[in-house]
Amino acid sequence: MNFHAPSSESSAAACPVSSHNEWDPLEEIIVGRLEGSTIPSNHPVVTCNIPGMAARAQSLAAGFRFPKFMVEPAQEELDHFIEVLESLGVTVTRPEPFDHHAKFATPYWSSRGFCNSCPRDSMLVIGDEILETPMAWPCRYFETHSYRPILKDYFRRGARWTSAPKPQLTDALFDPNFELPKKGEPIRYILTEFEPVFDAADFFRCGRDIFVTRSNVTNKMGVDWLRRHLGEGYRIHEIKSRCPNPMHIDTTILPLGPGKLLINPEYIHPDELPDILKKWDILVAPDPTPIDDRILAITSMCGKWLSMNILMIDEKRMIVDPHHVNMLRQVEKWGFEPIPVPFLHYAAFGGAYHCATLDVRRRGTLESYF
Numbered sequence: 001m002n003f004h005a006p007s008s009e010s011s012a013a014a015c016p017v018s019s020h021n022e023w024d025p026l027e028e029i030i031v032g033r034l035e036g037s038t039i040p041s042n043h044p045v046v047t048c049n050i051p052g053m054a055a056r057a058q059s060l061a062a063g064f065r066f067p068k069f070m071v072e073p074a075q076e077e078l079d080h081f082i083e084v085l086e087s088l089g090v091t092v093t094r095p096e097p098f099d100h101h102a103k104f105a106t107p108y109w110s111s112r113g114f115c116n117s118c119p120r121d122s123m124l125v126i127g128d129e130i131l132e133t134p135m136a137w138p139c140r141y142f143e144t145h146s147y148r149p150i151l152k153d154y155f156r157r158g159a160r161w162t163s164a165p166k167p168q169l170t171d172a173l174f175d176p177n178f179e180l181p182k183k184g185e186p187i188r189y190i191l192t193e194f195e196p197v198f199d200a201a202d203f204f205r206c207g208r209d210i211f212v213t214r215s216n217v218t219n220k221m222g223v224d225w226l227r228r229h230l231g232e233g234y235r236i237h238e239i240k241s242r243c244p245n246p247m248h249i250d251t252t253i254l255p256l257g258p259g260k261l262l263i264n265p266e267y268i269h270p271d272e273l274p275d276i277l278k279k280w281d282i283l284v285a286p287d288p289t290p291i292d293d294r295i296l297a298i299t300s301m302c303g304k305w306l307s308m309n310i311l312m313i314d315e316k317r318m319i320v321d322p323h324h325v326n327m328l329r330q331v332e333k334w335g336f337e338p339i340p341v342p343f344l345h346y347a348a349f350g351g352a353y354h355c356a357t358l359d360v361r362r363r364g365t366l367e368s369y370f
């Protein structure tokens, strides 16, 4: 029997990696870095996931370093975010700075790198295991190498460190005729089932139940691979999303605590949720507050629902962007305590607080919430 669970409660408590859900009290977190950031090299799997104006800018400037006028304000926000986390008693761990402008190649293709802004994508924490994911963007192929000193340290201190099969990312993985679905058309994806690929950010964890949305970086074979890898101790449920260019679950649907589910009303129809989630309170995210700053709007790699990219400190406290006043007020009405931290400039590097972090240790045990 392949029962995948920590060896015992006491060893799980002592392990530097121990996180079973999105809301237990946060003890240690990896926060991304912007040093060495490089605009993603051109590839259809990149372009199809970036909003219109940013995609045009990205294809013109692919492979160049991100300009200072974008890095500096985002870096200031990041430094402040780290100060806030530390003031809350959370241990913040950082990857090594790396020059992502360096070119690399496999037998099939070559690319420059991207950055370490979003550790949420390249590593998945399930209990005491930290797993390097098989990512579909060629420019992210070696992204976890900046985290290897941290991973080796966690391993030496007792964590399980694994990696999914490194994908080949040949043309066979990408549908050459792919076009984004138009309004009303069925959702389709650029990926074929040539080999397993997934980003960790397409999953969220609720103890023994793990939820996933398929996307332009996560295929069915990737979900099947993880399901078989985790074995009988976990259940992976697919959530249907109506996002036309899906990449990552955390602007579509996110649990804020046991029994509390934040949903994006544009992408999630409650009737289509897996039955077990229908028993939870559905908290409908308010309309995101529009971003009028033209530069921010043009450079953002993300959609407008980044207002949902919340990081839970525990079941009550959460980090929210003060720009998104609708969200701030709404979560207060729902009984949460929002901690406002400005972070809009980080969107040019792929996300907000949930993307920019990886919670490696939360105080709590493996439970079944359904």
Ligand code: ABU
Residues within 6 Å of the ligand: 201, 247, 248, 250, 251, 301, 302, 303, 304, 305, 306, 350, 351, 355
């Ligand atoms: N990396 C999460 C951002 C997803 C989005 O653009 O909505």
